[in-house]
Amino acid sequence: MFGxxxxxxxxxxxxxxxLGLTVPLAGWIVSAAVMMLVTMNAPNGLxxxxxxxxxxxxxVRLDAxxxxxxxxxxxxxxxxxxxxxxxxxxxxxxxHLWYVVKPTPYALAMVFDARTGSRLDPLSDDLLAxxxxxxxxxxxxxxxxxxxxxxxxxxxxxxxxxxxxxxxEQPARLIISRDEGRTLRRxxxxxxxxxxxxxxxxxxxxxxxxxxxxxxxxxxxxGVITLSVLGYMLFWWRRPRAxxxxxxxxxxxxxxxxRNLHRKLGVLAGGILTLQLLVGGYLWLSLGPLxxxxxxxASFSTDWEAGFTTGRPLASPATVLxxxxxxxxxxxxxxxxxxxxxxxxxxxxxxxxxxxEAPRVFDTTGSPLATLDPHEAGEIARQEVVGKPxxxxxxxxxxxxxxxxxxxxxxxxxxxxxxETDVYVTQSTGQVIQRRPWFxxxxxxxxxxxxxxxxxxxxxxxxxxxxFQLLVLGMIATGWRVRFPGKDRYAKR
Amino acid sequence: MxxxxxxxxxxxxxxxxxxxxxxxxxxxxxxxxxxxxQVARNVIADRAVAAGKAPPAEAGH
Numbered sequence: 389m390f391g392x393x394x395x396x397x398x399x400x401x402x403x404x405x406x407l408g409l410t411v412p413l414a415g416w417i418v419s420a421a422v423m424m425l426v427t428m429n430a431p432n433g434l435x436x437x438x439x440x441x442x443x444x445x446x447x448v449r450l451d452a453x454x455x456x457x458x459x460x461x462x463x464x465x466x467x468x469x470x471x472x473x474x475x476x477x478x479x480x481x482x483x484h485l486w487y488v489v490k491p492t493p494y495a496l497a498m499v500f501d502a503r504t505g506s507r508l509d510p511l512s513d514d515l516l517a518x519x520x521x522x523x524x525x526x527x528x529x530x531x532x533x534x535x536x537x538x539x540x541x542x543x544x545x546x547x548x549x550x551x552x553x554x555x556x557e558q559p560a561r562l563i564i565s566r567d568e569g570r571t572l573r574r575x576x577x578x579x580x581x582x583x584x585x586x587x588x589x590x591x592x593x594x595x596x597x598x599x600x601x602x603x604x605x606x607x608x609x610x611g612v613i614t615l616s617v618l619g620y621m622l623f624w625w626r627r628p629r630a631x632x633x634x635x636x637x638x639x640x641x642x643x644x645x646x647r648n649l650h651r652k653l654g655v656l657a658g659g660i661l662t663l664q665l666l667v668g669g670y671l672w673l674s675l676g677p678l679x680x681x682x683x684x685x686a687s688f689s690t691d692w693e694a695g696f697t698t699g700r701p702l703a704s705p706a707t708v709l710x711x712x713x714x715x716x717x718x719x720x721x722x723x724x725x726x727x728x729x730x731x732x733x734x735x736x737x738x739x740x741x742x743x744x745e746a747p748r749v750f751d752t753t754g755s756p757l758a759t760l761d762p763h764e765a766g767e768i769a770r771q772e773v774v775g776k777p778x779x780x781x782x783x784x785x786x787x788x789x790x791x792x793x794x795x796x797x798x799x800x801x802x803x804x805x806x807x808e809t810d811v812y813v814t815q816s817t818g819q820v821i822q823r824r825p826w827f828x829x830x831x832x833x834x835x836x837x838x839x840x841x842x843x844x845x846x847x848x849x850x851x852x853x854x855x856f857q858l859l860v861l862g863m864i865a866t867g868w869r870v871r872f873p874g875k876d877r878y879a880k881r
Numbered sequence: 882m883x884x885x886x887x888x889x890x891x892x893x894x895x896x897x898x899x900x901x902x903x904x905x906x907x908x909x910x911x912x913x914x915x916x917x918x919q920v921a922r923n924v925i926a927d928r929a930v931a932a933g934k935a936p937p938a939e940a941g942h
Contacts (some may be wrong), residue, residue: 623898627894627895627898628894628895648897651898651901652897652898652901653901655898655901655902655905656901656904656905657905658905659905659906659908659909660905660908660909660912663909663912663913667916780931780933782930782931782933802930802931808931826927829923829927830923830924832923833916833919833920834916834920836919837912837915837916837919842912842915
């Protein structure tokens with residue numbers, strides 16, 4: 389089937405592919421080791437542990453807002469053509485008082501000064517510095533850098549953000565959205581190191597041009613798979629003559645021990661390496677080019693009509709505070725935020741006393757509301773799922789809410805949308821905080837294979853992974869040794 | 882002729898290679914089997930959750 393010329397050509401291709409792909413292959417192996425070591429003892433994984441600031445730096449009473457919420461709604465309708473909003477929030481940030489308007493559950497928010505009515509978003513660096521400085525307990529802002537960021541909660545592909553460097557008690561980098569100053573991610577030293585190695589050496593994403601870098605990544609992966617297949621072909625053709633015998637021709641000068649070791653390591657690790665590249669390619673498809681459906685964005689309803697109309701009368705901040713105050717815990721500081729919302733057919737006020745705790749929900753008489761009924765929560769979530777399909781209630785489940793960096797009690801539903809999406813809705817506020825389509829749910833076993841998480845025993849899994857990595861690094865090193873024998877070449881002669 | 886004789890005497894693989902070949906095949910087969918089993922279990926568990934017959938498996942990534 390293959391003549392001697394074809395076999396020589398295969399050997400040449402194997403040699404040059406191996407040399408050319410050394411950098412990406414070694415990069416994948418080394419970055420995997422670094423990422424594993426970085427996260428090995430990190431409490432709470434990449435999410436990290438943070439003490440959030442419970443209060444704003446300045447005491448500003450929310451009833452000091454001179455713009456009435458109804459006036460703001462009128463302005464939204466008249467000047468921005470908005471007839472319906474998801475929620476309206478009044479909050480203090482440093483010395484400022486803001487109204488934040490969420491037009492739909494997946495839209496960027498709009499921010500208005502609650503004293504003048506002027507529009508503030510996208511927020512300036514000065515305002516974002518105030519937000520960043522108040523985010524973590526004992527933190528101060530050392531610098532801001534504009535960037536863009538993917539986020540699962542927004543229909544926009546990339547959000548304008550700032551990366552704020554925080555110094556003080558909890559050094560960190562915060563990714564803060566420019567629309568309303570929401571903290572989208574927090575990076576500590578470990579997670580920042582992880583991200584650097586992951587982006588630069590594991591998935592080779594050097595800029596936001598995902599199509600370009602993904603093409604390069606997949607070309608490299610395909611090259612290594614080809615390299616592996618060619619290696620197996622060479623091994624098969626040369627199987628009767630191990631490197632201990634010198635075949636006729638130029639190979640006699642090569643360091644035989646290296647060649648022997650290279651073919652043994654190759655035949656041992658090449659199959660697993662090929663499988664890892666195929667699995668890694670699938671994983672990156674989910675986390676890269678197909679991240680929208682993976683994160684459940686394909687289940688966003690396109691005809692959302694819940695929330696409330698901009699013609700709906702809202703209680704003033706003073707009314708909300710006076711009615712809800714009796715049920716709020718005693719606090720030395722003013723209420724931090726009031727949110728006007730509709731849950732099902734009920735007008736509610738979502739009141740935040742501390743920014744590091746989940747808010748409390750009140751009806752318009754000021755009575756605190758117990759948790760939602762699962763069916764009620766499911767109906768609220770149905771408005772936010774494409775096609776408003778039927779659903780099955782699965783059960784209660786705690787889910788991480790990035791805004792508070794802690795799990796919240798949620799109800800878990802399975803919707804009959806095209807993605808068979810699992811939707812998690814907070815039991816108190818009816819907020820959809822997690823979407824996990826079928827595509828996402830099938831990810832786990834592949835990730836486990838990619839991370840060598842076979843046994844459930846972290847130490848044993850690490851030993852298995854490290855062994856595989858050493859085999860591959862050994863294969864690379866011996867491959868180079870075979871190609872560049874150095875002094876051995878002359879010694880043989 | 883000499884080469885063919887040598888091949889017959891040595892068997893299909895050079896001495897020492899057989900362990901590497903067997904180990905590589907065993908490793909690959911183990912990993913593929915493990916992955917197939919996990920995917921099958923995942924699919925079955927996922928269907929059971931939708932049918933209300935099993936608690937959901939929680940994981941995060």
